[in-house]
Amino acid sequence: MVKKLKVGVAGLGTVGLQTVCQLLKNREQIIQKAGVELALTAVADPQIDSDRKAMLDNQSCYSDAADMVEQEELDLLVELIGGVDPAGKIIHQALNRGIDVVTANKELLAKQGSSFFELSRKGEGRLRFEAAVGGSIPIIRTIREALVGVELDSIYGIINGTTNYILSCMADRGLEFDKALQEARHKGFAEADPTADVEGFDSAHKMTILAELAFGINISPDAVYTEGIKGITPMILEDARQLGYSIKLLGIAKKFNHRVDVRVHPTLIPQKSALAAVTGEYNAVYLKGSQLGSSMLYGKGAGGPSTATAVISDLVSLAAQKTNSTPAVYYSWEKTRLLPTEQLVSCYYLRLSAVDRPGVLARVTEILGRHHISIETVIQRGRSADRLVPVVLTTHEAREGAMQAALEEISQLEDIGQTPKFVRIEEGFEQE
Amino acid sequence: MVKKLKVGVAGLGTVGLQTVCQLLKNREQIIQKAGVELALTAVADPQIDSDRKAMLDNQSCYSDAADMVEQEELDLLVELIGGVDPAGKIIHQALNRGIDVVTANKELLAKQGSSFFELSRKGEGRLRFEAAVGGSIPIIRTIREALVGVELDSIYGIINGTTNYILSCMADRGLEFDKALQEARHKGFAEADPTADVEGFDSAHKMTILAELAFGINISPDAVYTEGIKGITPMILEDARQLGYSIKLLGIAKKFNHRVDVRVHPTLIPQKSALAAVTGEYNAVYLKGSQLGSSMLYGKGAGGPSTATAVISDLVSLAAQKTNSTPAVYYSWEKTRLLPTEQLVSCYYLRLSAVDRPGVLARVTEILGRHHISIETVIQRGRSADRLVPVVLTTHEAREGAMQAALEEISQLEDIGQTPKFVRIEEGFEQE
Incomplete structure (x- = not known):
């Protein structure tokens, strides 16, 4: 009775593995809540080691994602390969075949989003990308759907957990940048090569996407002024504190008089502002609009489990649209009762x-x-x-x-x- | 080329008027962004005065919403009458006729939600109610859609702007309750009869809805322990401050071991917590789940413009589903350019x-x-x-x-x- 859709996952890094894991573990729960089955059918990764194979039931494994898209009759493709190539080709291939696509690929969307958005609007395959910005924070659907009737004036985002963690360590404990980066690496909040995070490129990709969605224009990430956090010292943080400010790597997008101002740089913000309270690996996006007042979404940024959560939500939403099903409100048939x-x-x-x-x-x-x-x-x-x-x-x-x-x-x-x-x-x- | 859907609005109070206003004013913008036209066709209210008539173009006016649903061939009905009766009957009538319904009616949903949810799942008409909780905060779609793959452990909500405003005045300026209530009235943050707000009933209705969605069970609002803010004095607020706490009228919903704990009462929360920073007429919902960590949504609560924003978002989303259209990413054809x-x-x-x-x-x-x-x-x-x-x-x-x-x-x-x-x-x- 429940409709079943075939899902393929390309790219088994941290987020890919978590997505596979959540799809398998929460299978029943998703059926109950969404009224549709997301059946993991195949995975693709150049290197599927035995640990990864052990997680799978009897899904087909491909080393080449293009082969998976070609040979499996997928309804939904999850692209978590990252980077521009070959991820871009595979998404094109899938959308052209009428397969709906979920991606977390902020770099690709920032650089070549326009071609995918157009393809997705014209063709059969739809494209969702909630996981590309802000991990578990539903900022994409908030801007595209919840605030569809609102004209936004400005967006301020702390959208890179690595740099926010580093700046928090430096501000709270007077650590130098190198020391704080080392700690972020130890805790798993920084990658082996932290360049994209530390230099602000990751934030710039994400701000490009948010500004495009909020203001409806096509922006090149190369045109976004981008400055990382390497110039920030404990001394500057201490100056800021004494002046009543915190320093955050802030993405800023503002619109006024047909001009859009998009940039990423370390920024002094009032200590008492809601954004200043966003510390450690957390992310937040602060929105302003005349009908809206100010509004903020806050939560865990990058990281396997929270980003996979966003991927699953996109899958469910595409599946509901495809099967025309309505989510259940009462899905819990356990003996759950109110506590006296x-x-x-x-x-x-x-x-x-x-x-x-x-x-x-x-x-x-x-x-x-x-x-x-x-x-x-x-x-x-x-x-x-x-x-x-x-x-x-x-x-x-x-x-x-x-x-x-x-x-x-x-x-x-x-x-x-x-x-x-x-x-x-x-x-x-x-x-x- | 753009599909056109007929919208009827029942109830022209503050939110109803703002909805009509935004539908008329943002008509073009909605077509551009959503790829579908929301054509306001008719309105219904027992008392449509000349001021209200003047706002309309050539929409039909009904004094009885049931007549509007009967006679107009609506695609979408917005129910903003409020209260249980006749709002409930009209929603039933519409859903039974296959008309999609958007409502902000938290009391009705808390008390009789189950019948509507079931009807909407079985029948042709769909039901959306983002505006019922948290004004411009997209908490309903966040729980139902963005976090569909997540098992939530707990929800904490500051979901009544009137009481939050009153408590903020009392805490910041040592005002007595009566004085603070008077000020809230002056500023338009409290109604003539503030009982439902001050006694916590409004929050209890909203928490009932949130707990139902988050935990998938049917809850009666009468079973939710509810205590208002009348017992809170400036002296108690000062004690709390000295102990390191703020006091908020908090809605709490927690799940553990097949038991759900739902309640609304004044609560001491740590001064440094993100929720304590939510002051004045603002609302916020704080969510916790094992895969999610903690997450918070914050924004303007009640109030015509922000609640109407949520109504419009539901309309657009239903319209997109009905017409199978995909929202545009690049919708701005103004000469908008990046600022050098x-x-x-x-x-x-x-x-x-x-x-x-x-x-x-x-x-x-x-x-x-x-x-x-x-x-x-x-x-x-x-x-x-x-x-x-x-x-x-x-x-x-x-x-x-x-x-x-x-x-x-x-x-x-x-x-x-x-x-x-x-x-x-x-x-x-x-x-x-």
């Missing part, structure tokens, strides 16, 4: 009014302890014999039911005025 | 090494002044007779060409060591 309120687990802030007499706090903490609620901080404000003074407490994680029962008991204490106030605390945020 | 680098305008940070002798700074500033570059700040660090000391300058906006020429001259000065370093400054960020 009393079983919620949270940390708490508590404010009591207590008579400032010895033993009152002891009684409060005894009640909390009896309900298995442990205290993180206590602040007793002011001292005033025999008058009510505020006591502020925060707790470690506790069950809501226990907290409610403890509060009930505490409010019965004779030295406690009013009903205690409590507010839940959430700590689970990365990137702080 | 020397014509860029920016503020600058400059670092010079200068011999600490009287008159050196005067010569530098004279050169800058001659090139029409005005200085904002000068920091001269340390004093050391006849040795090079650093001078840090920031400038007001200046042309890049002028800056380069001035730098050339400055580096020729005999009391200046090395080549001066300069980095561009960007200030144009709201929400700081």
Whole structure:
């Protein structure tokens, strides 16, 4: 009943492997959610080693992606070879045969996008490229689809994780560029040859694509002013900090009076701006438009899993279009149920009014302890014999039911005025 | 050549009027970008006054939306009546007739979504509702489409602009709740009857929808623990601040072990978290998943123009699906050109090494002044007779060409060591 589409993946690097992995692992989930099956049929890579073969079920393996496109009757091709050649030829070949294509190839799109966009518009094969910019950040579909009715004025992007990681290390810990690059390499945030990242070319390719989509014009990446981060020293970062700024490798695209200003360079931005808070390997794109106000998308940039996520989303979206299917809202047939309120687990802030007499706090903490609620901080404000003074407490994680029962008991204490106030605390945020 | 689809808008409140306005104003732009014409054919509202009539061209006006759906041969219906009845009946009627529907009706979707979702999946008419949550933030399509391959663990949302505005006023300026609410009303960020916002019901409806989409289960909004912001006082906000927290009305949805925890309540979150920086009428949704890491979408929440933007995006997307058209990448046929680098305008940070002798700074500033570059700040660090000391300058906006020429001259000065370093400054960020 569920329609099945044949998918071929060309290029088994980090993102390619992750895409294969997610296609195989999330097969059922994708069927449930999207109402269509993405059947991995074939892969192509000049070097498919035994580790990679072991991941596969019984997919055909090709050393030449062109052969795969020629011989398999694919519905969808994923191009993750990278670079201009032979990736460009293979995409042409696929689109010409009416095969839909998903690519993450920002260099190719920046340099030769126009030929693919035109081919895709005229022919049978469609082209999607969410993974080309911003990893898991859905910036392409946001500009093309969500903001289709909006005239954008400007785009600011931190769209290269390697350089953002390096600049963050330099700013936070005073590291020199070389030292920070070395650390980025160790953590897997920089490639063996980091030139394209460090010199800003990767960001320039991505900004070319974003500016083309946002402003509807054809731009050559060679015409985009591009400056990398090698000139930035800890001293300059410290100057910036003292002046109230952070330094980011920023992609900028602005439109005014039929002129488009596109560039990539290290930039001082106010410390308090939302973009300045984007640190480490994270990416973000900040958009401005008159109807829109300002808007920002933020998330993990490059990296296998998050980029593969974007590839899968493009595949599903092309598959839905091809089969005319609508995604399911209720796809979970597990026994999933809402958690009853009393079983919620949270940390708490508590404010009591207590008579400032010895033993009152002891009684409060005894009640909390009896309900298995442990205290993180206590602040007793002011001292005033025999008058009510505020006591502020925060707790470690506790069950809501226990907290409610403890509060009930505490409010019965004779030295406690009013009903205690409590507010839940959430700590689970990365990137702080 | 361009396909034309007939659009009817039911409900001419703030968002309805803005939708009509954007459909009429951006008609050409939508045709260029999307390759399909959205032709506004009819509107329906019990009270269409003369001001509203004046906005229209020659669209038919109905007082009853059901009549419009019955009599016009619509391709697309926009439901912006709000509330459960009669909006629900009209959506049913349209979907049953095979008309695609766009709605912003979070209450209806939270309460009766299941019947519409099923109808839309079975029948001819499709249903889209990007505008129901988060105004201009494309959170619905991000969860349904961009993250279709991702298992989400948790969602945190600041999804009610009214309460976020009120809490921001209270936290920043120590205002009492009533005073802050009054101000929110004055600024148009609170309705005459703010109950649904202030008591958290609006957020609960939105979280119900997000949790349903993210976790694939059917949830009743009545089962969602909901607590508004009336209990929050400036004193509690001050306690929180001293403990290192901000307080936000947070929607929370988490999944673990077949249990889903969905709730809305005031919450202490770390001051340094990205969500804490979301102030005023802005909304944000923070997502976490194992393959995804953390991700955030941020932008203007409610409000006519931004919500209408989301309605238009749904219309375009349904229209593209209906007509099987692909959006154009190069749609701008204006004479738009890239700005040459020397014509860029920016503020600058400059670092010079200068011999600490009287008159050196005067010569530098004279050169800058001659090139029409005005200085904002000068920091001269340390004093050391006849040795090079650093001078840090920031400038007001200046042309890049002028800056380069001035730098050339400055580096020729005999009391200046090395080549001066300069980095561009960007200030144009709201929400700081």
